[in-house]
Amino acid sequence: MTTHPSWFDLSIKSALTAHQSPEHEQAYFVYQLDALKAHLAKLQQQDVIKLWFAVKANPLSKIIQTLDSEGFNFDVASSGELAQVLAQGINPERILNTGPAKTKKQLSAFLQQGVRTFVVESLNQLTWLNEAVIEQKLTDDKPAVLLRVQLQWQEGEKNPLGGNSLTPFGLSVEQWQSIHVDDFPALNLCGLHIFQWGNMLSNEKMYSLWGQMVAPLTGLANVIGMDLKILDLGGGLGIDYLDQGQTLSWPQIIEDLAKIKAQAGVEELWLELGRYAVAECGYYVVPVVDRKMNYGQEQLVLSAGINHLIRPAITDQPFPVTLLRSDNNAAQGAEQLFDIHGPLCTSMDKLGRLPLPNDVEVGDELVFGYCGAYGFTESMPFFLCHELAAEYVFQDGQLTKVRAAQAAASYLA
Numbered sequence: 001m002t003t004h005p006s007w008f009d010l011s012i013k014s015a016l017t018a019h020q021s022p023e024h025e026q027a028y029f030v031y032q033l034d035a036l037k038a039h040l041a042k043l044q045q046q047d048v049i050k051l052w053f054a055v056k057a058n059p060l061s062k063i064i065q066t067l068d069s070e071g072f073n074f075d076v077a078s079s080g081e082l083a084q085v086l087a088q089g090i091n092p093e094r095i096l097n098t099g100p101a102k103t104k105k106q107l108s109a110f111l112q113q114g115v116r117t118f119v120v121e122s123l124n125q126l127t128w129l130n131e132a133v134i135e136q137k138l139t140d141d142k143p144a145v146l147l148r149v150q151l152q153w154q155e156g157e158k159n160p161l162g163g164n165s166l167t168p169f170g171l172s173v174e175q176w177q178s179i180h181v182d183d184f185p186a187l188n189l190c191g192l193h194i195f196q197w198g199n200m201l202s203n204e205k206m207y208s209l210w211g212q213m214v215a216p217l218t219g220l221a222n223v224i225g226m227d228l229k230i231l232d233l234g235g236g237l238g239i240d241y242l243d244q245g246q247t248l249s250w251p252q253i254i255e256d257l258a259k260i261k262a263q264a265g266v267e268e269l270w271l272e273l274g275r276y277a278v279a280e281c282g283y284y285v286v287p288v289v290d291r292k293m294n295y296g297q298e299q300l301v302l303s304a305g306i307n308h309l310i311r312p313a314i315t316d317q318p319f320p321v322t323l324l325r326s327d328n329n330a331a332q333g334a335e336q337l338f339d340i341h342g343p344l345c346t347s348m349d350k351l352g353r354l355p356l357p358n359d360v361e362v363g364d365e366l367v368f369g370y371c372g373a374y375g376f377t378e379s380m381p382f383f384l385c386h387e388l389a390a391e392y393v394f395q396d397g398q399l400t401k402v403r404a405a406q407a408a409a410s411y412l413a
């Protein structure tokens, strides 16, 4: 009997094994929308935090629509993300704008399109937003503004959000102390934002980090004359990509955040979830094009790799994998470790050293799990002029194409 990893939702398996890839489709992403909806509904069963979706994790229309249907609001970090969320019919009042590269032009354009919630990350952004509100005569409809704070920590941990290293995300308490809310009369300066750690897998660690933020943040609010109503703690809730048995307890998070909310004395506590909202619902399916033994190591070469799925190269953490075969052609024999490579001319194009049945062969398809976040749009699809991945959704037992794969001719000039 074939066994399946816990992350693989078997309701999707027969649709994937039956799927015939059309021309130009080297590999595809598929998102299980029914499972996503059920997961999001669970996250909403609480009244402690207001939930936003960090669109950067997966901006596919159907994903945004599913989050919308479960009452999530949207954090956008570029004009492209804003356009995509508005195109799904979302009211701009449910959109929040974060990001360190906001120009005055972008801030003005966001205001014009109805966005009224901003996380500002520099003194310039603050001044420009204040000016733009006055220029657009919006002082009767002031935007809510949160200042993004970057703290320094004793612990030496780093990660893509910075951890303990200096990043362009926000400003130190000392820098923000140079302002006073009365200097920005066109803005409703009512909150603080802080987010420095990604993919956290320990409730205790998260609670400890959040707890250490409260005193410096409430202290800052006092100094600058801010009535601190909103605290936004960003994202960072992790996924156990390495299957180490370290999963976060959502009820514990809610219990911990209720305490943080009380300690900070805020009316609203916000999170903008990326991977914790959508990673589990997504899979990436890709065929094996070659298998060889090299210096005693079994190697598989896939038709696509980090050109579709770059995260393993950035974080050194693979996505988990399984072999996709119909039940009447089930894998035989024991598992062994394979080095799994993509087609690019760089040794970075490696999706991991992972266990697979030892009869895996050319023409087999592999399924990678937890690919619903930081997949299609995070990757580097143009290098070596390969095809762009397709994107499908699975809903009510049906596999539906949302984005067709595209040959290189579609983007080469």
Ligand SMILES: Cc1ncc(COP(=O)(O)O)c(C=O)c1O
Pocket: 054, 056, 057, 075, 098, 099, 161, 195, 198, 199, 234, 235, 236, 237, 272, 273, 274, 275, 276
């Ligand atoms: C401002 C902001 N909020 C939220 C997120 C989502 O993070 P995560 O996927 O860890 O939940 C990110 C990710 O980079 C971010 O930059």
